[in-house]
Structure formats: C-alpha cells, structure tokens
Amino acid sequence: MATNLNPTDVVMIGLGAANGTAVLPLTKAGIKVIALEAGSWMPLSDFRADEVHNNVRRRITTGRKVWSEIPTFRTNPNEAARQGAAPTMMNAVGGTSIHWYANAWRFHPWDFKVRSETLKRYGADAIPKGSTVQDWPLSYDEIEPYYDLIEYEVGVAGKAGNVQGKIDQGGNVFEGPRKREYPMPPLRETEYTDMMKTAAKKAGYHAHRSPSAINSQQRDGRGACVYHGFCDTGGCPVKAKASTAVTTIPKAQQTNNLTIVERAHVTRIQTDNNGKVTGVTYLREGQEFFQPAKVVLLGAYTYENVRLLLLSKSKAYPNGLSNNHGQVGKHYIGHWAGREVSGLFPFDLNLWYGANSQAVVVNDWADDNFDHSGLGFIGGASLTVSHELHPIQGASMPTFGKAPEWGSKWKAFARQNAGRWTSAYAQCNSLPYENTWLDLDPTVKDPLGDPVTRITAGPKENEPRASNYAGKKAEEWFKAAGAVEVINVPNRGGPQLSTHAVGGTRMGDDPAANVANKWGFSHEVPNLGILGGSLLPTHGARNPTLTIQALAWRTADHLIKNWKSIAG
Amino acid sequence: MKDPKSLTETPVTRRTVIASATLIPLAALTLAPTPAAAQAAAPAAASAFSTDQRRILAAFVDRLVPKDESGPSASECGVIEYIDGSLADFMPKEKPALLQGLMALNAYAARTQGSAFADLSAEKKDAVLTAVDTNKATPELKRFFDRVRRLTLEGMFCDPSYGGNKNFAGWDLIRYPGAKMAVGPEDQRMKTPPKPYRQALYKGPAGKNPAGDKHGH
Numbered sequence A: 001m002a003t004n005l006n007p008t009d010v011v012m013i014g015l016g017a018a019n020g021t022a023v024l025p026l027t028k029a030g031i032k033v034i035a036l037e038a039g040s041w042m043p044l045s046d047f048r049a050d051e052v053h054n055n056v057r058r059r060i061t062t063g064r065k066v067w068s069e070i071p072t073f074r075t076n077p078n079e080a081a082r083q084g085a086a087p088t089m090m091n092a093v094g095g096t097s098i099h100w101y102a103n104a105w106r107f108h109p110w111d112f113k114v115r116s117e118t119l120k121r122y123g124a125d126a127i128p129k130g131s132t133v134q135d136w137p138l139s140y141d142e143i144e145p146y147y148d149l150i151e152y153e154v155g156v157a158g159k160a161g162n163v164q165g166k167i168d169q170g171g172n173v174f175e176g177p178r179k180r181e182y183p184m185p186p187l188r189e190t191e192y193t194d195m196m197k198t199a200a201k202k203a204g205y206h207a208h209r210s211p212s213a214i215n216s217q218q219r220d221g222r223g224a225c226v227y228h229g230f231c232d233t234g235g236c237p238v239k240a241k242a243s244t245a246v247t248t249i250p251k252a253q254q255t256n257n258l259t260i261v262e263r264a265h266v267t268r269i270q271t272d273n274n275g276k277v278t279g280v281t282y283l284r285e286g287q288e289f290f291q292p293a294k295v296v297l298l299g300a301y302t303y304e305n306v307r308l309l310l311l312s313k314s315k316a317y318p319n320g321l322s323n324n325h326g327q328v329g330k331h332y333i334g335h336w337a338g339r340e341v342s343g344l345f346p347f348d349l350n351l352w353y354g355a356n357s358q359a360v361v362v363n364d365w366a367d368d369n370f371d372h373s374g375l376g377f378i379g380g381a382s383l384t385v386s387h388e389l390h391p392i393q394g395a396s397m398p399t400f401g402k403a404p405e406w407g408s409k410w411k412a413f414a415r416q417n418a419g420r421w422t423s424a425y426a427q428c429n430s431l432p433y434e435n436t437w438l439d440l441d442p443t444v445k446d447p448l449g450d451p452v453t454r455i456t457a458g459p460k461e462n463e464p465r466a467s468n469y470a471g472k473k474a475e476e477w478f479k480a481a482g483a484v485e486v487i488n489v490p491n492r493g494g495p496q497l498s499t500h501a502v503g504g505t506r507m508g509d510d511p512a513a514n515v516a517n518k519w520g521f522s523h524e525v526p527n528l529g530i531l532g533g534s535l536l537p538t539h540g541a542r543n544p545t546l547t548i549q550a551l552a553w554r555t556a557d558h559l560i561k562n563w564k565s566i567a568g
Numbered sequence B: 001m002k003d004p005k006s007l008t009e010t011p012v013t014r015r016t017v018i019a020s021a022t023l024i025p026l027a028a029l030t031l032a033p034t035p036a037a038a039q040a041a042a043p044a045a046a047s048a049f050s051t052d053q054r055r056i057l058a059a060f061v062d063r064l065v066p067k068d069e070s071g072p073s074a075s076e077c078g079v080i081e082y083i084d085g086s087l088a089d090f091m092p093k094e095k096p097a098l099l100q101g102l103m104a105l106n107a108y109a110a111r112t113q114g115s116a117f118a119d120l121s122a123e124k125k126d127a128v129l130t131a132v133d134t135n136k137a138t139p140e141l142k143r144f145f146d147r148v149r150r151l152t153l154e155g156m157f158c159d160p161s162y163g164g165n166k167n168f169a170g171w172d173l174i175r176y177p178g179a180k181m182a183v184g185p186e187d188q189r190m191k192t193p194p195k196p197y198r199q200a201l202y203k204g205p206a207g208k209n210p211a212g213d214k215h216g217h
C-alpha cells in the first residue's frame, strides 16, 4: 500500500530543464512545490575532464532509470521494434541541462507559422505529403518576452542580430526581433572562429557566433568558462554552463517554497472521477508513496511524458491520461540533425579545447530564409562548426578516402590529421508526420514491468532533401576556408532516439488534434500541465531547450495568474 | 500494485553537492599532478583473458596499431589493459562475445593461413584481418573486428587512468595536448600545437557506472 503524504499546491514530475525553469516563478509567487526527481544532486567532483567517462560510458547521470527504459524503434508498423543501445538523457536534479552543450537558441518566427506561411508563399502543394503540420497556437511575438526572461535569468552569451528591428551584421541577421542585446558577449573568439566567419563571407553567406548558455564572464555568482573542452555530455566543474541545477533551482530553494525529493520515481498520475488529477504515486527506496497535489506538472522529457500519460489509465481516461482524443504520442518529431559534412585542412586546427557552443553558425539555408520555389522542400538547416574535439573522437576521424582504417598507413594518417579535421552540424526544421508516433512497446518492459516507449518513424522526403541542400552549402563553406578534402555522408536513416525529441503532447487550439492548449495545460485535464519538448508542434533548425524553458516559464506564469480556476 | 522496487536507489555517497558549492577557485580544480609512471590502471581483479587469448588479442590490436616509426604499438600503449578493465567494470556482458571472437579469429586464421593467428607473419595476419574487415569471413567476425577496433581507439587515446594511452603515447601521436582545467587563448590557436599538458587529473578511473553493469554501453 502506498503511504499517503500531506497535500501540496504543485507536484512536479522531474526537475530538469523544463520543470527546473518553471519552479522559479512558481515558488517566487508563493506556491508550494514538491519536485519528485528520479535522479539526485550531482557534485562538481563528478564532472571529470574524461572522454571515456562522459562520452564513451555516458556516466554523467545519477540513476539507472534512463538506462532501464530506453525506447524501442522501428521504421515500419509491421516490424518489431528494437531497443536502443543507450539512452539519450540523464537523471539528476537539473536533468539533461547538466550535460547538454548549452547552445541556447531562439526559434525563428517562421517556425511558429510553418503551415500558414508556406500556404501563403508556395501554395498547398508545398506542404510535405503526410505531414500533420499546423501553426503553433502562439506567435514569436508572444514568446519573445519569455525568451528575454530566460536569457537574462540563466545567462546567455551571444551577439544580437536584430534588436527591435535594427539589424546588426555582427549577429544573426535572420533572427526575429529581440527586445535587447544578449546579457553577455559571445564566448572567446579564436583564429578558427575568425577563419570560418571569413570563409562564410567569401562563400556569400552570413555567419555569426552562436549563442551559448555559458558565462563568457563571471556573472550572477557563477564563474566564467575556462574552455577546458569537456562540455559535450559532461558537467561543468566551474558552473559556467547554465544547468538549472546551478541557476533557477537554487534560487527557487531560497524561497523556502520548494521541496526536492531525490531518487523519487513517479510511476502513475492519479485521477478522480471528475477527470481531475489528484496527485502522483512514486517509489523511493523500495517504498511506495502517494503525493496529493492541486496541480500536477509533468516534465520528465518527451519519451517519459508520453509514457506516463499512456500508463496512467483510469475510469475517466481509459486510454491513458488526457488521451480521450487519441492524440497522446501523435505528432512526434525526432529532430533531423547530424554531422554530415567533414573537411580536412592542410594545417592543425587544434580544436581540442573550448566549448562545443564556442561556434560559428550560418543560417542562410534554414527556415524560409531563401526562396524554395522549385526546390521540392520547405525549411532547411542551420550549419554549425565548433570547438571541442576529444582525443578518441579526433582519432576516429573519417579517412577521406586517403588511408585505410587500420595499420601503419592509418597510424601515419591519424598522426598527421587527427587535429586537422572538423564537421559541420546540420540541424533541420523538422515536421510531424502521420507515419511517425510514440506508443507503448507491446513486449519490451522496464524492471517494474511497465512497457517502454516505442518510436515508429516512417520514411520522409522533405527533411533529407533540406539536409542535402544545406549539406552542399557546408561543402562550399569548408572549401572557402581552405579545406583540401571535403566529404558529405548524408544521414538517410533519419533520427531514431533523439536528444531533441519533440511532439507527442502537441500544443494547439483544437482539442481534437492536440493534447495541450496554448499555455501547456491539458485540454482534457484542467489541472495537469505538461512541460518540455513534447509540446512543440514543429522543430526549428536549432536546438530546442531555450524554447522549452521559455514555454515552461510561460506555463508557470499562466498558472500563477489563473491559480484559482486551475487549482480550485 | 507492482513490485515496489525503485529503479533509482543509487544512494548519495558524495561529499559536495552543486547546491552548496559557490565559486570554485581554479587552483582547487587543478589536482595535484601525478607523475605519469604512477598512473597505473586500477589493479584488475582477474583478467578476462587467458594467456593464449591475451596473445591473440595482442597480435590483433598490434596489427591495427603496429609499432613503427610513428610510435609504440597498441599493446605497448596499454590497449589490452584498457579492454580488460572495461570488461571488469563497464561491459562484463560483452566478455563472452569477445572471447568467442578471439577463438573464431584463431580458427579462421588456421583454416585460411594454416596457423594460429598469433604465429602468422605480419603479412598473413593482415591478410586474415583484411578478409574479416571486408566481411569475407563471417558477419560475426566482422562485428567482432569493428568492436575491437573501436576499443583499440578508446584504449589508445583514453585518459591514462584507464590503463591505456601509457606514457601519453596515444596523445603524443595525434598531438592532443592533454586535459587541463584552465585553457588560455594561446591554447586555442591554429597551426602551432598547444603546449602539451601531461599531468594526470585523476588517480584512477571513475567509480562504478551508476547505470549499473546490466546495461552495457
């Protein structure tokens, strides 16, 4: 039997990037929050400058939960799905914002209106076949104040390209108008970032330094980046990288309105006969507890958000919580992103040190920043080249057709070239499709006996075309920079398990086609809020987390303003 | 209800937590240097390999990374110790497949070249490995080959605390300057190699995988 605990105002499931953001405005407004987090606090001493630890073994996590529920994947509904080899995310207070790369992007205004803008500019035929794409229920202008809030709260280093309509060539000239400049200048300029910016100009592109949620200078009691080069899937030993564990969560603790329960594994969300949620059941150290709450905020990352809803069946929701319209799991998008184009240079680039987001980006071939007439796709990809290369990764380089992959010839090749190559990371605008969804796997279970999430992702045409198009532009970029060899290995398989998994509890005005409303609350369950990428109706051509955090803050604000009607 | 066994029972065994840490002085992060010679791998409880198996593995990885004018071979760099340590700590589940692969490689060598793998000449070893790599033997052997090649790269270029990259020979080979905590602008320049920093940050590999042995890599 579960032990009944004292009721609280809000219970949070997971305390990662999304809930870890919402918790600050909520607790500041005097709302009592109990956050149930499967992981625990991570000490700075766990953050090693160690590629085997971080990247090979993926040990930056405090629990085994993500490892025990890795989703399965198939490309065709007639096949059995196979379980992934490793999870994408991690368990800890602060969630995956602890080992993320901290590329902190706003989405483009076009992302919020892909459908209507495409109809307007290219006509109905241009909407990719089988896509369920719809406009977001909010515009860029509505989310902009929250982008601004989060950028200043956690600290984003960057250079603005559009402050209230005034274009600055030093920044991203394609971005939507922002209220003000970034709170900090970009991370350190290097000979490499200069070279790639100059090369972009030569190729006729606009390039700029990428925005990072990393202190480029001391700020808000946290240190500046020491460029040690273990940002990628590693924790920051000087707290320069903005995880919620060093930004919003400690501040929320200062209000005394936040109780964090570490190593609490939520198994079900409970409902009464009127269809309202009453709280959650969780396991901790072998004991089962029921935590009653007026409002439940679900922020456990896309795969677990969907799984917990589908597992939480009740009289009011026989097909899973908030699923009386059959929309939970639908409109899932695995972000089409990858390192496809690599360049080999005739001199040492020495990219070993630095942060992954100490980068240069080209946005000319993303969004609707160029005319797509006759191209056969919409959207495109941003192209990023970065610092930070680890030794195993460096030596695992492609051999550009110039050497075998082992033996003395390989050794001589690697000796000369491991420090002379780099790849461009192409991130595509990605859309939802009828042939792509999440549900529960019929056979693969976690150790509690609950099914894991299953990904079904059928073939697509739009994203590979967009990626291919942008990849050619990356080849030209590398050539303009002086690369002697360039290879382009297009990712044709598409994303399986994704670190940028979005959709599945899509937000939109129509309850028949969307799980959540424009505020992130369930259409069917008035006191259930959903936070995280699972709300996103489309994926932009950039990393999603700043958008996730901006939306989380907005959901919190909506709850504060409407506390009586939602919690009552 | 279900079996109420939590999946997240990993106890907190740590000293400092982020929440209580304030600004960290850099000096505190740059751990006292350990001379390269003192950074042995954590003593392996018992090797996963018999003497014979070890001999086959050494013969194999030393064709992937031979001793030559560019530097020492894979086994001289500690690749065997790295793999052994990984099997003990991180991927015990892979042991049967690896042992089976070694035996299969030996059998394939005997069948196609007339002798145990480790006793073949370098040319004949390469002929065997090329056949395996190009999938002319069996798909299982090809998988085994790819896995060992990957582990060899890990053992060549890992932090020396894992037993590989002995005397930083792997890092010297590719001019990787070494892990350190404060990186100045002069260390991020092109063309001129950054000054090598050859001091181990850690005395041993990190603690047990919180993800549990069961789950592999």
Ligand SMILES: Cc1cc2nc3c(=O)[nH]c(=O)nc-3n(C[C@H](O)[C@H](O)[C@H](O)COP(=O)(O)OP(=O)(O)OC[C@H]3O[C@@H](n4cnc5c(N)ncnc54)[C@H](O)[C@@H]3O)c2cc1C
Pocket: A013, A014, A015, A016, A017, A018, A019, A020, A036, A037, A038, A039, A088, A089, A090, A091, A092, A093, A094, A095, A096, A097, A099, A100, A101, A102, A103, A104, A105, A232, A233, A264, A265, A266, A267, A299, A300, A301, A302, A304, A499, A500, A531, A532, A533, A543, A544, A545, A546, A548
């Ligand atoms: C290697 C890597 C690099 C990345 N780099 C970037 C980047 O540069 N830029 C960017 O924008 N994004 C990046 N991302 C993506 C980013 O990490 C995610 O978008 C973000 O963390 C999602 O926030 P979330 O709160 O939904 O999930 P998380 O941050 O993962 O938090 C979810 C939390 O919920 C907990 N939880 C899960 N299930 C339960 C349960 N049943 N009970 C209790 N607690 C539970 C988990 O332990 C976890 O702490 C990266 C991701 C990875 C893996």
Ligand code: SF4
Pocket: A214, A224, A225, A226, A227, A228, A229, A230, A231, A234, A235, A236, A237, A238, A239, A240, A241, A354, A355, A356
């Ligand atoms: S590169 Fe900078 S931000 Fe990244 S982990 Fe190191 S010090 Fe922190």
